Amino acid sequence: MIPVETTERIHHTNLNDNNAEVMIRLQNINKVYRTDTVETLAINNISLNIDKGEFLSIMGPSGCGKSTLLNIMGLLDNPTKGEVSIDKQDTTKLNDKKLAAFRNRKLGFIFQSYHLINDLKVLDNVELPLLYRNSTAKERRQLATEALEKVGLSNRMKHFPTQLSGGQKQRVAIARAIVGQPEIILADEPTGNLDSAMGNEIMEILLQLNERDGTTIVMVTHDENMARKTHRLVRLFDGSQVQ
Amino acid sequence: MFTHLFRLIWNKKKQNALLITEMFISFIVMFAIFTVVVFCYKNYRQPMGFVYEDVWSVNFTPPENITNADSVAIFHEALKNTLRSMPQITELSFSGNNIPFSMNTSNTAVSYGKHKKVMANVYNAGEDYLKVLNMKMKSGRWITKADAVSKNRIIVINSRLESELFDGQSAVGKTLGDDFPGLDQQNASQLHIVGVVENIKDKGSYQEIESGMYHPIDTGWARWTGTILLKVKPGTDATFESKLFKTLSNTIGTNIEIEHLDKKLISKNKIMVVPMIIAGVVAGFLIINVALGLFGVLWYNINKRRGEIGLRRAVGATGNSVSNQLVGEALVLATISLLLGCFFAFQFPLLNVFDLASGTYIAAIVLSVIFIYVLVTLCALYPGKQAAAIYPAVALHEE
Ligand SMILES: Nc1ncnc2c1ncn2[C@@H]1O[C@H](COP(=O)(O)OP(=O)(O)OP(=O)(O)O)[C@@H](O)[C@H]1O
Ligand SMILES: [Mg+2]
Secondary structure, three states: OOOOOOOOOOOOOHHHHHHHOEEEEEEEEEEEEEEOOEEEEEEEEEEEEEEOOEEEEEEOOOOHHHHHHHHHHHOOOOOOOEEEEEEEEEHHHOHHHHHHHHHHHHEEEEOOOOOHHHOOOOHHHHHHHHHHHOOOHHHHHHHHHHHHHHHHOOHHHHOOOHHHHHHHHHHHHHHHHHOOOOEEEEEEEEOOOOOOOHHHHHHHHHHHHHHHOOOEEEEEEOOOOHHOOOOOEEEEOEEEHHH | HHHHHHHHHHHHHHHHHHHHHHHHHHHHHHHHHHHHHHHHHHHHOOOOOOOOEEEEEOOOOOOOOOHHHHHHHHHHHHHHHHHHOOOOOEEEEEOOOOOOOOOOOOEEEEEEEEEEEEEEEEEEOOOOOOHOOOOOOEOOOOHHHHHHOOOOOEEEEEHHHHHHHOOOOOOOOOEEOOOOOOOOOHHHEEEEEEEEEEOOOOOOOOOOOOOOEEOOHHHHHHHOOOOOEEEEEEOOOOOHHHHHHHHHHHOOOOOEEEHHHHHHHHHHHHHHHHHHHHHHHHHEEEEEEHHHHHHHHHHHHHHHHHHHHHHHOOOOHHHHHHHHHHHOOOOOOOOHHHHHHHHHOOHHHHHHOEEEEHHHHHHHHHHHHHHHHHHHHOOOOHHHHHHHOOOHHHHHHOO
């Protein structure tokens, strides 16, 4: 079995504190995928607390359930069993409207394949989360511009995603994730499609977000070097946490 | 959100052009259909203006041996007396052959003041024509026996012609010019109006009321007159009809034809209704086709955009807002097509293409716009609902 590994913490501040605030609490999560022929136990009884301001990375072999776990944390998918609380709110009781508002306010997503809307310009892509809350066009424009400045892409605002390199696309996706100033960012292999130089750049942005803004970040990665830079590493194997 | 939709649609203008074209064509087809429907419906709503039940028409070939004016007058008088002696017949009148609901028409162009060459139907009518058909005078008087032999050419016009020529003034006492072919020139421009009669819908239930004028059957026309309109008592049956037939055959000769106006109306209406039903069926298929096409395109679009839908859900869209967005996009596209379509449709009333009232076109435009919006909404609703039900994780997973 894969050995338990906990990376050295970069910050020794309040994270070791027993009374640190828990941001994400997973309790006995199970996820079963049922297709016509097979039942896949993608997540097997995982309980996990992630503190406010923590940068957590998740590793594990392909198909072990990393994305599934992240989606459950991000309220994009329902667990078959178990409870997900975010910022002390039990999310199992939220209806679709409340869930959407919750995702919009609290969560930012970054995906391996970027998931940009190719028919929208960079700026419009970044504005997207703001469309689903009360905001004026002017506010949206300003926040999106600021977010793009943070990821160093203010010179590409009028481009379409297809006109960008992979690294640039991912930076747009990060800008989109942070534009609504969420407390949590969930990143699923954000550097998976990028070369190491580009990957490091993305990682730097994430680290900065965590350090400067105190954003709680959960990142799935295959890269040990990336994982080493985070506060804590959780390893999954066949849907279970090996720790 | 609205500008966002516009931007999204604008950036995909190539893909959307096809959909817009489809909606545009549907609109034009619906506009054509609704124009006809509105036209017929408006006509249908008009009162008939006369009573055609229990009115029979008798057609005969005038006897060839009776030629001079006096003998014609005697022949007509004798014919009338024979018919009047029958208790079943309450009213009767000689008439031109363009009786109500017949296939015959006769018209001419008349002029008054600045209104030049206005087309009007010409009816030859006896003094009891009004009573047989139970028509109503609007002003002035109906044709008398004396009018037929008067030096002046006397006419009664209908209310439609009055409003067309006299701009809201009364026509009684005025004189019309006409270009009636075959009339001696000295009389040609001397039509004295003695009365205005209310409009009657004598072309069928769905036909427009046309301008018309009623001439007395003067001595020149009497010889060629071969139609009599009869008002019979309600419930008069075929037994009487065959008796009437025999009597007339004895008096006039062969070639007698007796028809009932209510039956003529039915066959006249068929001429209008049958093509409309056929057009309706064709249009129905077309609409189903368009609906399926729209549905298919929207369905395809939504499936192609599952990744986008998943992403929108992830950044805070509810299922409803996703479905509203998709329906909204379809409606924005519909609006673009409709603006385009309306631009074309409004040329019809502006250029007066088919001489229809502009109200008819506008009603048709409004109906077509509503129709297309409803159709597009219906076609977008189900794919939209499907999209709303997609789990964000599943949609994101697929890309
Ligand atoms: N929608 C689904 N339907 C059925 N099975 C699924 C579905 N999504 C994931 N699975 C299964 O659940 C398991 C976990 O999948 P998941 O995508 O979480 O893996 P992963 O750890 O993210 O892998 P990778 O590193 O390759 O991205 C896999 O066995 C996968 O086949
Ligand atoms: Mg994965």
